[in-house]
Amino acid sequence: MDLYHGSEYIIEHPKYHGGKEYNDYGYGFYCTKEPDMAAEWSVSRDHHGYVNHYIIDTRDLKMLDLNQYTILTWLAILLENRTFDTETMLAREAKNYIIKEFVVPYDKYDIIKGYRADDSYFSFAQDFINGAISYGQLSRAMKLGELGEQIVLKSKITFEMIKWVEANETRKEIWLPKKERRDYQARADYKAISLEEYQKGDLYITKILDEEIKKDDARL
Numbered sequence: 001m002d003l004y005h006g007s008e009y010i011i012e013h014p015k016y017h018g019g020k021e022y023n024d025y026g027y028g029f030y031c032t033k034e035p036d037m038a039a040e041w042s043v044s045r046d047h048h049g050y051v052n053h054y055i056i057d058t059r060d061l062k063m064l065d066l067n068q069y070t071i072l073t074w075l076a077i078l079l080e081n082r083t084f085d086t087e088t089m090l091a092r093e094a095k096n097y098i099i100k101e102f103v104v105p106y107d108k109y110d111i112i113k114g115y116r117a118d119d120s121y122f123s124f125a126q127d128f129i130n131g132a133i134s135y136g137q138l139s140r141a142m143k144l145g146e147l148g149e150q151i152v153l154k155s156k157i158t159f160e161m162i163k164w165v166e167a168n169e170t171r172k173e174i175w176l177p178k179k180e181r182r183d184y185q186a187r188a189d190y191k192a193i194s195l196e197e198y199q200k201g202d203l204y205i206t207k208i209l210d211e212e213i214k215k216d217d218a219r220l
Contacts, residue, residue: 003031003151003162005052006042010167012052016159025112026081028152029159032116040179043172053165061158064106066114067149070220071139074114075125076103085126094129094205102215110158115142116150124190133194134202135220141190 005011014029021027032038035051042049066074076098086092106112124141127133133141153159203219213220 001033001056001058001151003033003054003056004035004038005029005031005054006038006040006049006170007052008042008044008047008049010050010052012164012167014054014153014159014162016156022081022083024081024116024150025077025106025114025152025154028112028154029162030116031151031153032149033151036178039170039175040182042170043175043179045172045176048172049170049175050167051170052167054162055165056153056158056162058111061110061155061161062108063111063113064104064109066112069104070102070215071135071142072098072102072220073104073215075128075138076101077106077112077114078122078125079129082122084129086129088130090131090205091129093209094131097209097212098129101213107154110153110155112152112154113149114152127194129205131205134199134204135208136202137193137196141193 005014017027019027019029023030031054032041035053038051039049042051066077079095079099080103084091084095086095124133124138128135128138153162203213207213
């Protein structure tokens with residue numbers, strides 16, 4: 001598998017547990033199969049960056065593909081690792097229930113494949129646990145902006161197996177506008193979704209809690 005990591009730095013030897021603890025899926029090395037997406041991730045207003053290219057043989061590795069689960073499994077892992085605003089009783093109850101019922105033992109896998117929670121997408125998840133949007137709206141929102149998927153190396157063996165190929169410099173004047181347009185479009189499309197009229201039967205977090213909906217419910 002070819003992987004790309006966008007960074008301010010050239011990273012020839014990714015370090016096990018060298019990243020931030022509070023990323024989407026906890027400690028890990030966060031990559032993508034899309035070099036253009038990595039280029040967008042590599043820059044900011046303050047710096048240019050690099051797209052680091054790697055290869056890894058995944059044939060004997062255990063991969064958790066979150067696309068095979070409902071979006072609440074992705075959210076459960078996010079809730080365990082990212083800092084959410086849970087000031088209301090509803091949000092606290094939602095967080096505890098989703099983690100209890102929908103999380104999977106993701107730390108037992110070598111690699112995780114799933115959505116990447118950019119700031120805009122993180123805010124969509126925040127709105128869901130606060131009861132502002134339904135499950136259906138959240139599911140549609142996560143497909144906005146062509147965010148793409150991230151491939152996250154979790155286990156120590158993956159860090160021993162990954163091989164650096166090269167690094168290509170990225171310029172913020174080229175890639176930052178693309179990054180900002182993607183985010184702007186996703187937020188604009190999300191606003192349209194969030195303003196939709198209430199549809200009877202939609203699964204809001206209150207209904208999920210009240211009915212104690214489980215992961216095998218046909219409505220998910």
